[in-house]
Amino acid sequence: MASKPNAPRQQKHLAVLIDADNAPAAIVEGLFEEIAKYGIASVKRIYGDWTQPNLGGWKKVLLDHSIQPMQQFAYTKGKNATDSSLIIDAMDLLYTRRFDGFCLVSSDSDFTRLAVRLREEGLTVYGFGEQKTPKPFVSACDKFIYTEILRADAAEPPPEPTAAPAPGTSTEARSGDKPAAPVKAQKVPVDFIAKVLDDVADDEDDWVQLGVLGSNIGKLRPEFDPRLYGFKKLSELIKAQPRRFELETRESGSGGKDLYVRNRKPGK
Structure with missing residues (x-):
């Protein structure tokens, strides 16, 4: 059966x-x-x-x-x-x-x-x-x-104005109609991420599964979002900091792949 x-x-x-x-x-x-x-x-x-x-x-x-x-x-x-x-x-x-x-x-x-x-x-x-x-x-x-x-x-970038507004049209946009303001990428809080890695690492090599890292960051800073720093995913943010972090891919027990991260050791 x-x-x-x-x-x-x-x-x-x-x-x-x-x-x-x-x-x-x-x-x-x-x-x-x-x-x-x-x-x-x-x-x-x-x-x-x-x-x-x-x-x-x-x-x-x-x-x-x-x-x-x-x-x-x-x-x-x-x-x-x-x-x-x-x-x-x-x-x-x-x-x-x-x-x-x-x-x-x-x-x-x-x-x-x-x-x-x-x-x-x-x-x-x-x-x-x-x-x-x-x-x-x-x-x-x-x-x-x-x-x-x-x-x-x-939102798509608003087009550049090419003509004066029609007579009777208000030039003041309501709060819900304003175009999206560009999000300026903030500085990546590498020291904070490094501290979280140190706190959650539980093996002799200090490797931490990326999902565990993300979960613990979220507990400490609910507003943390890689998009605030110009990245779509946490993995991309980590990859962009090669001087501070190491990232490697490992086979998981289910046949898939998991990402692990750790603070870069001095001299590496």
Whole structure:
């Protein structure tokens, strides 16, 4: 009797909650491409006062991406009722026990405690926000992705203006309609990576599997992303630092190949 093929690994079910007041619509393509790496976006909701013109950029893309708009009027001027509505819904979804993780899309530090609470329940929290996002919110997430990266990945370079705007056309772009700002490659934190390697190395040769290195870096710095330094993958970043790191390929027990890395020994 033929054995049954192994069942495919079940993907994580994620709830995606977007703060429309603190997230630009220009990220939408890259956002859901990124989320697809981590699981299935089972719930997609976006919160804001849809009677306001500043959310026009989001209105254009909601149907294309099956995002459910959640209306929240501003009851008091200067107070953000949207945050409270998102947090209440997040807790309601949490107690259904149907989700493996949450994607919180905002640059607002008001969601720091929400991220902590979700993680206390054993769920994975993915944060998405601009590089101006306060550090406490970034650190409260298991992984934090800066949306400038997503905008750069998804958007084509804007064409050079060739003519004056038509009469009556506003020259001020809404936050969701601004072209993607170029992401300037940051300096690779080689000293930090080297320290992590030293901390996790457990054999006499100091070799560490690349996946283990990436996992430990993410625990210490949720916002770490090779794309911030001009590389698509961690392996490419490591290869580009030959004076500091050694990289080698080994056969794995399953017939595949694994990458291992270690700090370069003095004199090599």
